[in-house]
Amino acid sequence: xxxxxxxxxxxxxxxxxxxxxxxxxxxxxxxxxxxxxxxxxxxxxxxxxxxxxxxxxxxxxxxxxxxxxxxxxxxxxxxxxxxxxxxxxxxxxxxxxxxxxxxxxxxxxxxxxxxxxxxxxxxxxxxxxxxxxxxxxxxxxxxxxxxxxxxxxxxxxxxxxxxxxxxxxxxxxxxxxxxxxxxxxxxxxxxxxxxxxxxxxxxxxxxxxxxxxxxxxxxxxxxxxxxxxxxxxxxxxxxxxxxxxxxxxxxxxxxxxxxxxxxxxxxxxxxxxxxxxxxxxxxxxxxxxxxxxxxxxxxxxxxxxxxxxxxxxxxxxxxxxxxxxxxxxxxxxxxxxxxxxxxxxxxxxxxxxxxxxxxxxxxxxxxxxxxxxxxxxxxxxxxxxxxxxxxxxxxxxxxxxxxxxxxxxxxxxxxxxxxxxxxxxxxxxxxxxxxxxxxxxxxxxxxxxxxxxxxxxxxxxxxxxxxxxxxxxxxxxxxxxxxxxxxxxxxxxxxxxxxxxxxxxxxxxxxxxxxxxxxxxxxx
Amino acid sequence: xxxxxxxxxxxxxxxxxxxxxxxxxxxxxxxxxxxxxxxxxxxxxxxxxxxxxxxxxxxxxxxxxxxxxxxxxxxxxxxxxxxxxxxxxxxxxxxxxxxxxxxxxxxxxxxxxxxxxxxxxxxxxxxxxxxxxxxxxxxxxxxxxxxxxxxxxxxxxxxxxxxxxxxxxxxx
Numbered sequence: 001x002x003x004x005x006x007x008x009x010x011x012x013x014x015x016x017x018x019x020x021x022x023x024x025x026x027x028x029x030x031x032x033x034x035x036x037x038x039x040x041x042x043x044x045x046x047x048x049x050x051x052x053x054x055x056x057x058x059x060x061x062x063x064x065x066x067x068x069x070x071x072x073x074x075x076x077x078x079x080x081x082x083x084x085x086x087x088x089x090x091x092x093x094x095x096x097x098x099x100x101x102x103x104x105x106x107x108x109x110x111x112x113x114x115x116x117x118x119x120x121x122x123x124x125x126x127x128x129x130x131x132x133x134x135x136x137x138x139x140x141x142x143x144x145x146x147x148x149x150x151x152x153x154x155x156x157x158x159x160x161x162x163x164x165x166x167x168x169x170x171x172x173x174x175x176x177x178x179x180x181x182x183x184x185x186x187x188x189x190x191x192x193x194x195x196x197x198x199x200x201x202x203x204x205x206x207x208x209x210x211x212x213x214x215x216x217x218x219x220x221x222x223x224x225x226x227x228x229x230x231x232x233x234x235x236x237x238x239x240x241x242x243x244x245x246x247x248x249x250x251x252x253x254x255x256x257x258x259x260x261x262x263x264x265x266x267x268x269x270x271x272x273x274x275x276x277x278x279x280x281x282x283x284x285x286x287x288x289x290x291x292x293x294x295x296x297x298x299x300x301x302x303x304x305x306x307x308x309x310x311x312x313x314x315x316x317x318x319x320x321x322x323x324x325x326x327x328x329x330x331x332x333x334x335x336x337x338x339x340x341x342x343x344x345x346x347x348x349x350x351x352x353x354x355x356x357x358x359x360x361x362x363x364x365x366x367x368x369x370x371x372x373x374x375x376x377x378x379x380x381x382x383x384x385x386x387x388x389x390x391x392x393x394x395x396x397x398x399x400x401x402x403x404x405x406x407x408x409x410x411x412x413x414x415x416x417x418x419x420x421x422x423x424x425x426x427x428x429x430x431x432x433x434x435x436x437x438x439x440x441x442x443x444x445x446x447x448x449x450x451x452x453x454x455x456x457x458x459x460x461x462x463x464x465x466x467x468x469x470x471x472x473x474x475x476x477x478x479x480x481x482x483x484x485x486x487x488x489x490x491x492x493x494x495x496x497x498x499x500x501x502x503x504x505x506x507x508x509x510x511x512x513x514x515x516x517x518x519x520x521x522x523x524x
Numbered sequence: 525x526x527x528x529x530x531x532x533x534x535x536x537x538x539x540x541x542x543x544x545x546x547x548x549x550x551x552x553x554x555x556x557x558x559x560x561x562x563x564x565x566x567x568x569x570x571x572x573x574x575x576x577x578x579x580x581x582x583x584x585x586x587x588x589x590x591x592x593x594x595x596x597x598x599x600x601x602x603x604x605x606x607x608x609x610x611x612x613x614x615x616x617x618x619x620x621x622x623x624x625x626x627x628x629x630x631x632x633x634x635x636x637x638x639x640x641x642x643x644x645x646x647x648x649x650x651x652x653x654x655x656x657x658x659x660x661x662x663x664x665x666x667x668x669x670x671x672x673x674x675x676x677x678x679x680x681x682x683x684x685x686x687x688x689x690x691x692x693x694x695x696x
Contacts, residue, residue, distance in 0.1 A: 059577060
């Protein structure tokens, strides 16, 4: 190799050699490949990092690492860094570790050296207790390396799991991500996909076509819209690479650096005592009419602070990060506008996953309940809505962070219990006067309790209507529950923000202890 | 308030910037007040990411009152562009369905009350294409893609099952 340094060389030569090698590392796969990357509407790994990291904060590790493979002409294809940039730096002044695959170098293909570099930075992040962000853009395993590159995936997975729940792990998908490579993002806390330029699948369109005969494009099979909407594999869908990077910075602002720290409390422009008059009239008089829960949340939390997670997946539920007087909180809410706000398999997955993330990072959970119950149907039962619905209950019961609930309208049957009820460890339970907290709806109750009396009555329709009216008056309000202590306080909707701010202030020092165990058996 | 002291072409300026809201600023250049509105801001990939350490030029603080005026850490705003205003309706995948990416299915069992589109119509993502009555509530079903309607697979008043195909889009 030309770069070898001989003893005769002066120290000036040493420096020249180093600078020359570093220059080569910066060029990645060369000008032609960089141009090809730009032509696809994608940035290079270094360009992405320059947007993600605070200026001048990035420090690279392993820039000169190359592979030792000689099979299939690989001896001539050595690039310093081997297709991944690893290092650490700062985002909004806070320390983070990062790795970014470089598609311009051998298609970003995953090699043993790549894995070693990523592993080192994963270990560093875990031991230092700082978040790790991975920018994925890789054609897959480096086939020329044989089984070595497969083993390398295992090394990354092992560290993903070791770090899970200790430090935030965020994966950005900014290009292809296929086969084994999809599992590292799936093991991390958040996956962000870029619309049109990224895709994720276990088996690609060719294999799907040869096995099932179905013709699909990569975008139709595993594009950002598919995973952010139908499958829920991605928590965020960004319209551009820049937006994906900005979103990552924003997301990190709600999270602590690790599980033993608290997320930063930032200064908010919004008054903690602000009343939201419009909330007093937001719930329609007619039960059958829906309203937009997002408008309710916008009025209560700090202005422009709500960051929805899984926005397009299971939209009958809303989960989001937000701030309340500058303090990060997690929101779980039903969305009456979509599917009447019912709970089903997908929304159970969405809600339970989010509660566990909030719990592990000490972020209080505030739940807004307007849920008519679980979605009835043969398909839901056959697909195991019981074991999926159990996840919500498990997650709420397990969570030791402050939990506050607000019943805005329907809290009926199982959904009342499952969604942060007082008995399942809710610290403070509020209800609006429009709340309907009951075991079942009035029509069902009429048939069940007075079916015979109604049938034998002179005017069955009138008898039923009378019973329904009586049931509504007695049970379809928050006062029976408040009477029994199941609701702590019935509040005016406009007071919700100041009430929540005050409750959180008290609960910030909450301590809950549990019996030590290896781990619970979460109903997956 | 933030104070910048800069020199442009050997002319010294003192600029005070006060943030009134996220997009409005009161700026004073050498004591002369101007109103500034921020229309957009985006980072550009210009900082160089190299194996070399790039240190930022040292910020000499000449006047200690400037250091005191440094703003405290403010909560970042979620830009409106990151929030989708398009309402979404889930479209569950069912076994044996063909071209799932180009069809809409019933998110829950219920009765179709209204059908607002016909084959050949052009619809935009988020448009209300049908109304489904289920769980004693009227649910708007929103198109999950922009495209041309190929066929409507249900009739008004029809009882639909979970996952039943409601309409298909022309595959492009």
